[in-house]
Amino acid sequence: MSVLCLDLGGTKLAIGRVAYPDKHATQTDAVTAITRLPVPQQADYAGMLQFLNQAIEPQLDGSVRGIAIGVPGTVSLQNGTLLEVMNLPCLIGKPLAADLEARFQLPVSLNNDANLFALGESVLGNKRNLLGITLGTGVGAGVVFDGRLYSGKHCAAGEIGCFPYLDGIMEHYCSGQFFRRFAHCPGEQVRARALAGDTDALVLFQRFGEHLAELIYQTLLAYDPAEIVLGGSVSQAFALFNDALWQRLAERADVSRLEGLSIRASTEANAALIGAAHWFFQYKGDSNHEMAVA
Known part of the structure; x- marks a missing residue:
């Protein structure tokens, strides 16, 4: 089945x-x-x-x-x-x-x-506590506590992209919208230029990493996660903004908050599909399927 x-x-x-x-x-x-x-x-x-x-x-x-x-x-x-x-x-x-x-x-x-996505990462990685952040057309997040997805009343517990930021909201600066706004093209094109050594594209990813660090800092205050997994199309360029992200985090957060913290890009192309299946089992009450991570 x-x-x-x-x-x-x-x-x-x-x-x-x-x-x-x-x-x-x-x-x-x-x-x-x-x-x-x-x-x-x-x-x-x-x-x-x-x-x-x-x-x-x-x-x-x-x-x-x-x-x-x-x-x-x-x-x-x-x-x-x-x-x-x-x-x-x-x-x-x-x-x-x-x-x-x-x-x-x-x-x-x-x-x-x-x-x-977060639930799928939890299941695939056998992680009982993590925060999954998707960086695509917009920004979203999922919270897994003790092997269980915490959705909130309206499945909106992770709407961190709507946090106020600068002249708008976080989503404007931490998703593909950032590249369309400042480079006037999709993030995939900016990534290709950066990998080819284009200075302007490299600087743009550095700025992106700094903005993302501000968002992650807010999630550290709200959720205190041990692990953060990034998904979505923009996360495929993780190597281009990882250094800038950590540099800004080091400026913003206490050392104690960053100690032991893992931030990585997902390597599971189908995490969201696996998560959807596991949510279906829970929501529809399939008693033959164990929802919690072992």
């Missing part, structure tokens, strides 16, 4: 099947039939629902027992609707879970994508 898992971002969708209930479901290779698709921009709800239907349909076989979706926003667990979705406003207030359940006659679970 398996659960079909979707990681829906502002610009990209990853979808794959995760085997369960199975002790091997904690491994990356438990995810099969992975497809990655661009998310249509400026789509209305009907268009987005059609896109999701077309992505899900080919993945369904006799093994699929449910659908688990990570979304870039806050969620009402009671009625399966999205409350705030900055990058996909067409989904706000819409009965996404109910519509997909009616279409495919399968149970559907929703949670914030950063929450599921």
